[in-house]
Amino acid sequence: MSFRTRKGTRRTRQPSGPLFRLFNKIAARRIRKGGGQMMGFNALILKTVGAKSGAERINPVGWFPGPDGSYLIVASAMGATGNPGWYYNLAAHPDKVAVEVDGRTIPVIPEQLTGSEREQAWQQITSAAPRFTSYQDKTDRELPVIRLTPQPA
Numbered sequence: 001m002s003f004r005t006r007k008g009t010r011r012t013r014q015p016s017g018p019l020f021r022l023f024n025k026i027a028a029r030r031i032r033k034g035g036g037q038m039m040g041f042n043a044l045i046l047k048t049v050g051a052k053s054g055a056e057r058i059n060p061v062g063w064f065p066g067p068d069g070s071y072l073i074v075a076s077a078m079g080a081t082g083n084p085g086w087y088y089n090l091a092a093h094p095d096k097v098a099v100e101v102d103g104r105t106i107p108v109i110p111e112q113l114t115g116s117e118r119e120q121a122w123q124q125i126t127s128a129a130p131r132f133t134s135y136q137d138k139t140d141r142e143l144p145v146i147r148l149t150p151q152p153a
């Protein structure tokens with residue numbers, strides 16, 4: 001597993017701060033109550049452990065169906081120069097990642113896709129949600145595509 005996507009050199013900073021944290025809390029609440037939808041596509045709550053803090057973190061994230069019941073997510077940060085914080089949390093603590101979907105918490109194994117696997121997933125994602133193409137156009141970093149595979153029982 002390799003989480004090595006570097007920061008880009010153009011575009012804006014990624015969203016952050018108290019207002020963004022409040023938005024995440026509200027969005028997570030809406031996902032839990034509203035059947036897992038956000039901004040027109042499926043959404044899950046990504047649970048990670050902070051890379052530096054060690055504290056539990058939650059982030060609402062859009063997802064797309066992957067093979068064998070996996071979830072595909074994109075570390076887009078809406079086209080910002082840097083990767084979202086949760087990307088680094090996945091890298092630091094890959095054994096402590098879970099998703100909340102349909103009222104269930106599922107431990108998952110994160111894997112960043114590369115090569116033809118990434119390209120195939122990227123085509124699927126951008127066909128379903130063209131906004132990701134515009135996010136990619138805003139930055140010079142390649143937006144990481146992550147597959148979250150449920151851990152065996």
